[in-house]
Amino acid sequence: MFSLFLAGCATAGPGPGTFEEINCAWRVCITSLTTTSGKAYRAVNEEPVPATIVLTFRSPGNLRPGAHLPIERVIPPESSGILVRLSSIVQNQSIRARVTIAIDLGSSTTAPDADHLYAVPFGGDARRELIQGFDGAESHSASMRYSLDFAMPVGTEVLAARAGTVLYLQDGFTEGRAHPDLLEQANLVVVAHSDGTMASYGHLTAGIPVSVGDVVDEGDVLGLSGATGFVGQPHLHFHVGLRMLGSPGRTIPVELRGRGGSTLDLAVGSWIEPARPNSG
Helix, strand or coil: CCCCCCCCCCCECCCCCCEEEEEEECCEEEEEEECCCEEEEEEEECCCCCEEEEEEEEECCCECCCCCCCEEEEECCCEEEEEEEEEECCCCCCCCCEEEEEEEEECCCCCCCCCCEEECCECCCCCEEEEECCCCCCCCCHHHCCEEEEECCCCCEEECCCCEEEEEEECCCCCEECCHHHCCCCEEEEEECCCCCEEEEEEECCCCCCCCCCEECCCCEEEEEECCEECCCCEEEEEEECECCCCCCCCECCEEECCCCCECCCCCCCEECCCCCCCC
């Protein structure tokens, strides 16, 4: 199991008709705009997957936020638009609203390709044991239930299980052991697919050869397996999801196909044949 860093930034600028604050994570930015009638929140999503935005007003200040519930919106990939417009109660811009803005990649409403069979996500010359599956045992529980762990020696090629675009990567970590301090220190690659889903490949060795924005085909090398982050043994973590961090849909059940095209048995203890030998 692993977690992802969430980075953001903020700037400010005064005056009606101009932006007041910008909050960014990944390549998604939310701008707060002061208008003559109140305030508007605008989103720009430059990612190849939808983005889920949640505005939670801790204090509405001078605004009418509507229902006293979080405002959630989904912005399509590579698009922009106004999330919500809120009017002022009285014409007093000095009474500021206090709002928390949460940004997540993906959407729980995405409809994945139901009949897609994913390729085996590793190469090499030997079968590898599936040591964790979809039964929710050990570290794969709650939102991470539909994850797969394959035991394998460090240095095995990790292959794209489906064509897509490299959405996110985390690299440079070298340490790995079963300690909670290392939960966010797994090297990983996330690939976005044409149906809006995302595949994550975790615990890789440092020196990932792909970059964000790279287009990869099924079977392309994404890196080498390792034992970085929170691990008890060297293995490859693989899952597909609708959301990067949130739920529902952080992980979803998928099926893998073998070299002959048949659907594989993903019961824990199964021995899975690699998609192909290592290219090196």
